[in-house]
Amino acid sequence: MVKVESFSLDHTKVKAPYVRKCGAQKGVNGDSISKFDLRFLQPNEEVMPTAAIHSLEHLLAGFMREKIDTIIDISPMGCRTGFYLTAWGEVEVEDVIEALEYSLNKVLDTEEVPAANELQCGNYRDHSIELAHEYANKAIKKGFSSEIFK
Numbered sequence: 001m002v003k004v005e006s007f008s009l010d011h012t013k014v015k016a017p018y019v020r021k022c023g024a025q026k027g028v029n030g031d032s033i034s035k036f037d038l039r040f041l042q043p044n045e046e047v048m049p050t051a052a053i054h055s056l057e058h059l060l061a062g063f064m065r066e067k068i069d070t071i072i073d074i075s076p077m078g079c080r081t082g083f084y085l086t087a088w089g090e091v092e093v094e095d096v097i098e099a100l101e102y103s104l105n106k107v108l109d110t111e112e113v114p115a116a117n118e119l120q121c122g123n124y125r126d127h128s129i130e131l132a133h134e135y136a137n138k139a140i141k142k143g144f145s146s147e148i149f150k
Helices: 050-067 093-108 129-142
Strands: 018-026 032-039 071-076 082-088
Touching (some): 018 093, 032 093, 050 071, 050 082, 050 093, 050 129, 093 129
Antiparallel strands (some): 018 032, 071 082
């Protein structure tokens, strides 16, 4: 099996919430991308309900791009403790933290999940703005660090 970067991280030694740059790559044409781990919850101790992480995914997809216009994708982690963010170019952790805090504050001011309908979402019934508010508020109160280890 090919080595997967996230499987090399010792999940017992990290302290969430944090943002870490987990990769930067150059394409064959010289383009570069940056990949980030946006960890909201402590691995193997906490987990977001699917409605919360799904709703935050929809909300962050728009709000994060208001601050970082080179974002390619924001995807939930399968373990449901956070998200992966990929962006064109060399993006710094501090810029991602700033955009994430901005976005989570906007989540708290939002009353409905965008694109939570049958035409725009593959599982439109599995959303909760209340849970999105709860997990956004929890992350804001704890604060995101760039220091990931206990």
